[in-house]
Amino acid sequence: MLFDLDDDTQLLQRTVREFAQGEVAPAAEELDRTKSFPYDLVAKMGALGWMGIPFPEEVGGSGGTSLQYAIAVEELTRADSSVAITMCAHTSLGTQPIHLFGTEEQKARYLPDLCAGRKLGAFGLTEPEAGSDAGNVRTRAALDGGEWVIDGAKQFITNAGTDISGHVAITARTGENEISNIIIDNGTPGYEQGTPYRKMGWNASDTRPLSFDGCRVPEEQLLGPRGAGFKQFLHILDIGRIGVAAMGVGLAQGALDEALAYAKQRKAFGQAISKYQTIQAKLADIATEIEAARLLTYKAAVLKDQGRNFTLTAAQAKLKTGRLAVRASEEAVQIHGGYGYIEEYPVCRFYRDAKILTIGEGTDEVQQMVIARALGA
Incomplete structure (x- = not known):
């Protein structure tokens, strides 16, 4: 059992720490006070390869490890949680589902922009009646003419309403006792992002409710096998x-x-x-x-x-x-x-x-x- 980090991980740790101290910390108080999303910092982190640390290089990621990703998150949070959760939710919740469960076409379409930080991904699980009881999903999706028709609402969703938000992957009932995941692009008719919440903290992070009213997406937007969402x-x-x-x-x-x-x-x-x-x-x-x-x-x-x-x-x-x-x-x-x-x-x-x-x-x-x-x- 070795407790020393390897050279690449130590270098990443030092680099993120210097960035957090030099770039994030000086801006954190104003971002929090004005509730401003940290677009410039996200762009810089994307250019440094930190918005796709644990994903393979062939899809645009940095080819790093989960440990390296965790250390980068830790160092950012030492300076500011809003910046850290933006990267954290984007990576763990926005990008991972497509990396793990997406088709080759979905991976080719979404992962390069996500890993580069040009687009942010979101994951829509929580609902007014489905928080800790996450399986109690009420949002529904029905097939109609080769399209999923989605109706429902999500709440407390991170990264879904910024100017660079690209998609949200949601859980929805696609049949009796059947939950599936579906990718919905920002700008799709019938999909709306609500007003950001007034929160206790994480004030520079984007958190808001989502609504779906007759939202239609192609059948191919199903993420993973039908019924495997849970x-x-x-x-x-x-x-x-x-x-x-x-x-x-x-x-x-x-x-x-x-x-x-x-x-x-x-x-x-x-x-x-x-x-x-x-x-x-x-x-x-x-x-x-x-x-x-x-x-x-x-x-x-x-x-x-x-x-x-x-x-x-x-x-x-x-x-x-x-x-x-x-x-x-x-x-x-x-x-x-x-x-x-x-x-x-x-x-x-x-x-x-x-x-x-x-x-x-x-x-x-x-x-x-x-x-x-x-x-x-």
């Missing part, structure tokens, strides 16, 4: 949990970075507050938890790269890191005192961004169910 989206969620777990690690690390730096320069009662045991205990506990969570997340990524079952480990990593992100950001705010409550300080944004990591990509309670079942309970 099995497909469970696998996609497993993959997505690695990325979200990496976000939890990155946010916690970013919060610790800010807390440590502030504690070393903030003086109270004649010395830096980092010299007081109460503050030291907070920093030490969070640093230890981050290291453990990071190893768990990396293990899930490596298991996927090895072609082994990673469902249990990904769920454990996601559960652990989401909770850690909330705790780490809360402690970072506490160490900052009153300044932690002021928006100009990154820990305030980190605190607001952290909570969704215990909800999105499967709630903590769903992760506990997945883990318990995997244990045989």
Whole structure:
């Protein structure tokens, strides 16, 4: 068992870290405050090959590993979660379904633009009556004259309504007790993106409801075999949990970075507050938890790269890191005192961004169910 990253992965880690510190961090506060989508940053990440890290070079990807992808997500989240989730959702949810289940024609049509970041992909699973109970899909698709006619609604969908959004792959009922996935291009008549949500955090990320009213797409837009949608989206969620777990690690690390730096320069009662045991205990506990969570997340990524079952480990990593992100950001705010409550300080944004990591990509309670079942309970 080796814990050292190989040279290529270390280089990627350093490069993304420098980009996050030099490009993302300086823009993060304004993007959050103005709720502006980070088009320029996405374009730069696309040019660097980071919008398609785990996909083969022959389809336009970077030919990287799941571990490399997780590390890139982690480093971006140390600076800002909105930028990170844009890349994360695009890769894990928008591009992976086509890479894994698409026909050769679909791959040739969609993957080059997706991997280059010229287009963003989205995945439409969640509905008003189908959140944690993801199989309770109400959106319907019926064949009519060689076309799927789609009616229904989705909610909390990421990356579907930007100027560069290209498609959404949705789950829909295509028959009795039958769920299938269908690709719908932006601009298709009958498919509308609603007004963006007013959110607690992730303010520079695009999140909105979608509606389908007599939306017609060719029969060939079916993604994978008819009726295989339930099995497909469970696998996609497993993959997505690695990325979200990496976000939890990155946010916690970013919060610790800010807390440590502030504690070393903030003086109270004649010395830096980092010299007081109460503050030291907070920093030490969070640093230890981050290291453990990071190893768990990396293990899930490596298991996927090895072609082994990673469902249990990904769920454990996601559960652990989401909770850690909330705790780490809360402690970072506490160490900052009153300044932690002021928006100009990154820990305030980190605190607001952290909570969704215990909800999105499967709630903590769903992760506990997945883990318990995997244990045989």
